[in-house]
Amino acid sequence: MALSTILETPGAGFNFDNAERNAALEGLFEGGQTPKPLKTGTTIAGVVFKDGVVLGADTRATSSDVVADKMCAKIHYISPNIYCCGAGTAADTEKTTDLLSSNLSIFSLNSGRNPRMVMAVNILQDMLYRYHGQIGANLILGGVDCTGNHLYTVGPYGSVNKVPYLAMGSGDLAALGILEDGFKHDLELEKAKELVQAAIHAGIMSDLGSGNNIDICVITKEGVDYIRPYQESEYKDDRKMKYKYRPGTTAVLTEKVVPLNLEVVQETVQKMETV
Amino acid sequence: MLGEAEPQWLSEEVKTGTTIIAIEFNGGVVLGSDSRVSAGESVVNRVMNKLSPLHDKIYCALSGSAADAQTIAEMVNYQLDVHSMEIGEDPQVRSAATLVKNISYKYKEELSAHLIVAGWDRKEGGQVFATLKGLLTRQPFAVGGSGSSYVYGFVDAEYRKGMGKKECQQFVINTLSLAMNRDGSSGGVAYLVTIDEHGTEENVILGNDLPTFFDQ
Numbered sequence: 070m071a072l073s074t075i076l077e078t079p080g081a082g083f084n085f086d087n088a089e090r091n092a093a094l095e096g097l098f099e100g101g102q103t104p105k106p107l108k109t110g111t112t113i114a115g116v117v118f119k120d121g122v123v124l125g126a127d128t129r130a131t132s133s134d135v136v137a138d139k140m141c142a143k144i145h146y147i148s149p150n151i152y153c154c155g156a157g158t159a160a161d162t163e164k165t166t167d168l169l170s171s172n173l174s175i176f177s178l179n180s181g182r183n184p185r186m187v188m189a190v191n192i193l194q195d196m197l198y199r200y201h202g203q204i205g206a207n208l209i210l211g212g213v214d215c216t217g218n219h220l221y222t223v224g225p226y227g228s229v230n231k232v233p234y235l236a237m238g239s240g241d242l243a244a245l246g247i248l249e250d251g252f253k254h255d256l257e258l259e260k261a262k263e264l265v266q267a268a269i270h271a272g273i274m275s276d277l278g279s280g281n282n283i284d285i286c287v288i289t290k291e292g293v294d295y296i297r298p299y300q301e302s303e304y305k306d307d308r309k310m311k312y313k314y315r316p317g318t319t320a321v322l323t324e325k326v327v328p329l330n331l332e333v334v335q336e337t338v339q340k341m342e343t344v
Numbered sequence: 345m346l347g348e349a350e351p352q353w354l355s356e357e358v359k360t361g362t363t364i365i366a367i368e369f370n371g372g373v374v375l376g377s378d379s380r381v382s383a384g385e386s387v388v389n390r391v392m393n394k395l396s397p398l399h400d401k402i403y404c405a406l407s408g409s410a411a412d413a414q415t416i417a418e419m420v421n422y423q424l425d426v427h428s429m430e431i432g433e434d435p436q437v438r439s440a441a442t443l444v445k446n447i448s449y450k451y452k453e454e455l456s457a458h459l460i461v462a463g464w465d466r467k468e469g470g471q472v473f474a475t476l477k478g479l480l481t482r483q484p485f486a487v488g489g490s491g492s493s494y495v496y497g498f499v500d501a502e503y504r505k506g507m508g509k510k511e512c513q514q515f516v517i518n519t520l521s522l523a524m525n526r527d528g529s530s531g532g533v534a535y536l537v538t539i540d541e542h543g544t545e546e547n548v549i550l551g552n553d554l555p556t557f558f559d560q
Contacts, residue, residue, distance in 0.1 A: 198415055228410035230381070230389045242386070 088203060110278020112240030113143060113154035114248060114268040115211045115220045117233045118261035121289035122211035122218050125265035126154050127240070127273050128298065129280040136280070142297065144286045148173045150183045151212030152286050152293065156238035157225065158205035165206045169193055186212045186219040190229055198227030207237050213288050240272025240279040247271045262287065266300060273302075361529025362394060363491030364405035365519055366462035366472045367503070368484050369512035372540030373462040373470040376516035377405050378491065378524050379532030390532045399424050401544060402440045402463030403537050407489035412457035420444050437463040441473035441480055449478025460486045464539045487519070491527035495519050513538060513547075521554040 113126040130138035145153045145166040153169070155162025169192055173184045189210055197204055202225050210221045222230050222237060234252045236244035247268040256264065262285060272279045282298035361382045366375045377394040380387055394406045396417040402424070406413035420443045427443075428435045441461040448455065462472040474486040485503055487495060499519055507515065513536060520534045534554060536547040 194415075198411055224383075224388075224411065226409070226411040228381075228414060230392060232389065232391070 110276070111143060111156040111238030112236065112244050112269050112272025112276060112279040113156050113209055113238050114236040114241075114244045114265050114272075115154065115209045115234065116248065116252065116256070116261050116265050117211075117218050117220050118256040118258060120218075120258060121213045121287065122220055123258075123261045123265045124152055124154050124209065124211045124286040124288070125269045125299070126284050127269055127279040128282045128284060129278070130159055131278050139281045140298075142284070144284055144295065144297075146170060147189055147210070147212070148177065148184050149293065150214055150288065151186060151189055151210060152288060152295075153189075153211075154209040154237070156207040156209075156241075161204045161206040162208065165193070165196070165204060165208070168196070183214060185214040185216060186210065186221065187216075190221045190223060193223045194227050194229050197223060197225060202226045209235055209237055211286075211288060213290055218288075236268060236272070238272070238276075238279065240269075240276030243275035244268035244272040258287065262299075270300075361491075361527075362407040362489030363487070363495070363520055363523035363527060363530040364394060364407050364460055364489045365487045365492070365495075365499070365516055366405060366460045366485065367507075367512055367516060368462070368470045368472050369507045369509055371470060372464050372509065372538065373472055374509075374512045374516050375403050375405050375460070375462050375537045375539075376520050377535050378489075378520060378530040379535060380530055381410055382529050387531075392532075393535050395535050395537045395546075397421070397544075398440050398461070399428065399435055399463070401434065401465065401539050402437055402461065403539065403544075404440075404444065404462070405460040405488065406457065407459070408457035409455070412455045413459060416444060416447050416455070416457055416459060419447060434465060436465045436467060437461065437471040437473065438468070438482075441475060445475045445478060445480040448475050452478050458488050460488050462486075462539070464541060466541075470540065489530065491523035491530035494526040495523045498522055509538065509540065517549060518555055522557065524554070525557070 110129070110131045111127060115122060115124045124144055126143035128140050128143065129136055130141035143154055145155060145163070147153050147166060147170045153166050155166060169189060172192060173189060176184055176188070189212070193208065193210070197206065205225050207225060208223045210223065212219060220232060220235055222232065222235050233254065234248045236248060248264065251264045251267065265285060266283055269283045281302050283300045284297045285299035286296070287294040361380065362378060364377045366373060375395050379391050379393065381389040381392045395403050396406055398404050398417065398421050404417055404420070406417060420440065423443050424435050424440055427439060440463065444459050444461055448459070458476050460472065460474055464470050472483055472486050474481050474483055474488070476488070484505065485499060487499060502515065516536060517534060524530045533551055534549040536549065538545045
């Protein structure tokens with residue numbers, strides 16, 4: 070049931086090529102562990118308010134016990150009116166949201182309109198269901214379209230939930246507590262931003278996998294306000310040394326210049342049709 | 345704890361661990377469900393409506409794996425739309441149930457979802473069909489989901505043929521309430537859908553409006 074305007078035509082059934090490759094790789098490592106995929110160990114949250122949707126996320130990406138990226142961007146662009154927060158395996162969320170974004174651009178160019186939230190959700194659900202949970206992406210989609218302000222979540226197995234407020238990721242239980250307590254329908258913009266910021270903050274404080282700064286993305290009919298970072302961590306480190314080397318630190322021993330002699334062999338001029 | 349940056353339930357499949365029930369009364373059907381969606385020990389959505397429309401006067405109740413059940417319901421919704429355009433009139437409940445049964449039977453190894461199909465059509469009136477594991481059987485009432493085991497005795501004892509609409513709705517609410525109290529994977533609010541020849545009516549009964557029994 071793929072739309073004719075979408076570039077990617079999904080093959081029938083499941084495509085487990087990479088699962089076979091992974092199994093083969095595991096054999097090569099001889100009993101040792103294959104390198105673990107980078108998980109974002111995250112807190113992401115979303116709230117529908119009076120004029121639109123507010124999405125929030127922390128900015129820590131962990132690789133086992135080490136923080137791999139302190140300023141990771143977890144709020145991904147899907148279309149001018151839809152943004153998506155991703156939790157789970159970092160590569161999966163990046164790739165899935167990129168794929169969704171390009172498919173929706175093609176649709177927009179073909180039809181001349183901004184895509185609707187339900188379209189984005191359906192494409193995601195289709196794709197994730199086909200891969201039966203092998204793609205570890207937990208996504209929160211928020212956006213404003215001609216039918217209103219919407220917030221959806223799609224799980225890795227392809228289940229969809231439409232809700233007015235939501236938190237996902239390893240820090241979600243802490244964030245959800247704040248949201249359950251503070252959420253009301255038709256909040257004002259400032260209150261909604263505060264609520265999301267408090268929710269992410271709770272996740273950062275109570276979860277080891279979340280931390281550093283807080284990003285906020287406000288989507289309304291008028292446009293998008295992507296505030297990155299909305300709030301910086303109080304625990305910014307203060308580097309005492311410079312880790313960059315001055316030019317000249319490495320001595321130049323010899324220098325040889327070889328000029329490339331190029332001849333013009335053929336010249337063609339093609340007129341471009343302009344309106 | 346440092347080793348696990350993500351709780352186990354995030355990678356676990358989301359199940360609806362449910363109580364669903366559908367009953368035929370004189371002139372229509374009543375469907376009821378709870379609203380809890382769990383993934384492992386965590387509740388992912390506490391207000392999910394598990395009664396999904398397949399057509400104007402045919403609904404299905406979802407249980408089992410959330411993704412599988414939602415997908416089956418959407419596929420059958422599409423197939424029924426095409427079918428009803430082809431025949432030029434509203435489809436029969438038996439047709440809808442057969443479409444669900446076909447998918448459940450063909451993919452029975454891969455899927456783990458059970459849908460109860462119920463609705464009203466001009467030919468046979470109100471009907472309830474169970475489609476567990478690919479069988480198709482018409483029953484006067486059907487219960488499903490993890491919470492159903494706690495209420496088999498209740499429905500067997502209390503069901504009577506020829507109940508009226510209001511009586512039937514109350515019966516469904518009572519059953520759901522009892523099941524939600526005993527089953528850990530069922531809870532939240534109760535959703536009710538009543539279908540008869542005049543139309544379809546959707547209701548929500550909030551937690552504190554549910555009937556209470558002796559120990560509450």
